[in-house]
Amino acid sequence: MTAVRTGSARRHPILAIAAYTLRTCIPGRRRIGILIPCVVAVLFGLLVRGLDDTASRDFAHNAVESLFGLVMPVTCLVIGDAVLGAEVRRGSFTFTWMSPVPTWQIVVGRFVGGSVVAAASLVLAFGLSALVAGTPESVGPVAVAAVFGAMAYIAIFMAVGCIAQRAAVWSLAFVFLVERLLGSALSGVAQLSPSWEARAAFVGLADAPRVLERGGIPHGGAALVRLVVITLVALLVAQRRLPRMRMAGSAD
Amino acid sequence: MSSLPPPPARLDPAFVDDATVIADSVSVWFGQKVAISELSCSFGPGVTGLLGPNGAGKTTLMRGITGLLSVNQGSVAVNGLDPRRDRRVYDGLALVPEDEAVPLGLTPRQLCAYVADLHRIAEPHVVERALDTVELLAVADRSMDGFSKGMRQRSKVAAALVKDPAVLVLDEPLNGADPIQRLHLIDLFQRLGDEGRTIIVSSHVLHEVESMADRVIVMVRGRLAAAGSHRAIRNAMDDVPRQVLVKTEADGRRLGAALLKIDAVRGVTVQDEHIVISTMRARDLSVALPRAARDLGIRLTEVRPLDDSLESLFRELVR
Numbered sequence: 001m002t003a004v005r006t007g008s009a010r011r012h013p014i015l016a017i018a019a020y021t022l023r024t025c026i027p028g029r030r031r032i033g034i035l036i037p038c039v040v041a042v043l044f045g046l047l048v049r050g051l052d053d054t055a056s057r058d059f060a061h062n063a064v065e066s067l068f069g070l071v072m073p074v075t076c077l078v079i080g081d082a083v084l085g086a087e088v089r090r091g092s093f094t095f096t097w098m099s100p101v102p103t104w105q106i107v108v109g110r111f112v113g114g115s116v117v118a119a120a121s122l123v124l125a126f127g128l129s130a131l132v133a134g135t136p137e138s139v140g141p142v143a144v145a146a147v148f149g150a151m152a153y154i155a156i157f158m159a160v161g162c163i164a165q166r167a168a169v170w171s172l173a174f175v176f177l178v179e180r181l182l183g184s185a186l187s188g189v190a191q192l193s194p195s196w197e198a199r200a201a202f203v204g205l206a207d208a209p210r211v212l213e214r215g216g217i218p219h220g221g222a223a224l225v226r227l228v229v230i231t232l233v234a235l236l237v238a239q240r241r242l243p244r245m246r247m248a249g250s251a252d
Numbered sequence: 253m254s255s256l257p258p259p260p261a262r263l264d265p266a267f268v269d270d271a272t273v274i275a276d277s278v279s280v281w282f283g284q285k286v287a288i289s290e291l292s293c294s295f296g297p298g299v300t301g302l303l304g305p306n307g308a309g310k311t312t313l314m315r316g317i318t319g320l321l322s323v324n325q326g327s328v329a330v331n332g333l334d335p336r337r338d339r340r341v342y343d344g345l346a347l348v349p350e351d352e353a354v355p356l357g358l359t360p361r362q363l364c365a366y367v368a369d370l371h372r373i374a375e376p377h378v379v380e381r382a383l384d385t386v387e388l389l390a391v392a393d394r395s396m397d398g399f400s401k402g403m404r405q406r407s408k409v410a411a412a413l414v415k416d417p418a419v420l421v422l423d424e425p426l427n428g429a430d431p432i433q434r435l436h437l438i439d440l441f442q443r444l445g446d447e448g449r450t451i452i453v454s455s456h457v458l459h460e461v462e463s464m465a466d467r468v469i470v471m472v473r474g475r476l477a478a479a480g481s482h483r484a485i486r487n488a489m490d491d492v493p494r495q496v497l498v499k500t501e502a503d504g505r506r507l508g509a510a511l512l513k514i515d516a517v518r519g520v521t522v523q524d525e526h527i528v529i530s531t532m533r534a535r536d537l538s539v540a541l542p543r544a545a546r547d548l549g550i551r552l553t554e555v556r557p558l559d560d561s562l563e564s565l566f567r568e569l570v571r
Contacts, residue, residue, distance in 0.1 A: 016369035091351030099370035247320040
């Protein structure tokens, strides 16, 4: 039974929106969508354990290619779309939109809610992956890079949700066409990619071989700063675009 | 906003004098499809029914009024504010959307509390009162995921009532509600209208709109087809034939023959004591009919229009 709150106990809108996002935006099917890549992350860790080479170097390879290159974007895509785009498509975003709360508070509240889910899922999965791989010293770097990378991804996918009607499709295109395809070839694109930046941050923080890092983008702490900048710019775009959205709803 | 103010209500029934919601030359299109075309009307305190067939543009107009989509041309003002530009408008504006979707995993109480949080409503028990008004207190702590369509609609109405709106826009609010709940909700909307709130209701169940709306706005293919009370609209449609059923105590053939001589009568169908009169001028008929019956010494037991409902009006307008 939920306690009946009275006026004096009203939460700040940002907290209310973040709590609402945590509660409503990750329904059953999406939880599975998050769980699968997280389980895959742990399995990648187990694979590393089976290799002959030194565990730490193998885990670094695994983290760069599998965890930050695949698990993190897919997990964040599922969560990032749920945070805004899916609610707009379903028509239930009107309950949040039709309030006098400033748009920046809506964006921040949604971002906080989505980031908490994404960061918690990824830190747990990546941390376990590092542990089962037999490299407990990698837990810290992989967790830090995952948190910053997840925040950048959630902000980007929210911005995409504010720009495009088919947010999930465009988000998928961003990950696989822009980041993976163009980002591999053009360092200018990779500099704006949470995946590439998170890899570089991890390599720097874990003191892994620089050969794992993509050239032409910041390294270690500088990559983390770049991820923060990407996050802020994406949130600003979302805040600017949100009032211009056409919230057609599921009936249209 | 347009530089020209809307015409006074006494000149154009699409407008009211004490307007709280004004749509001025509004056009909305989605790609090649024009959803609303040059629509101008206003809404004031009381219940106004928004009628039209599927695709008429009712939902689009409601979304334009509530700022959920921007109009391509023209302007919308709610309490003097542009709902797309000024978020203060939502202090007194609520929408019950047609979509069945409610926030996943939430209970009605949590949804109402969320709305109260967003509006920083300090009044205690506001959530309880809203839930009680729509008779959802008994299931207030059950997840809405398993609710029927009618219960979801009532949950959304409760969430709208939490903010005590001056303007309440309801898109097909009676969908899925059982007959008792329908009556209860109709009574609620009328009561809110009587309190001086602007209530805009769209529905396909025309007789319900007829029973709750003081005023009707009819949209057809994105355009304003008619406005006013349903009876006033009907009277204004002089070129539309109407049918009147007359029951007599005697054989109707004598009266039928006499009625055919009256200019206002276009045709008569007689079956025993029942006469169905087709007329283009109902007002003239209302004078001529009793006179003809009196002259023939025939007592009329019932006179009633066969097609004076919104259903028939709607049929005529979209024809």
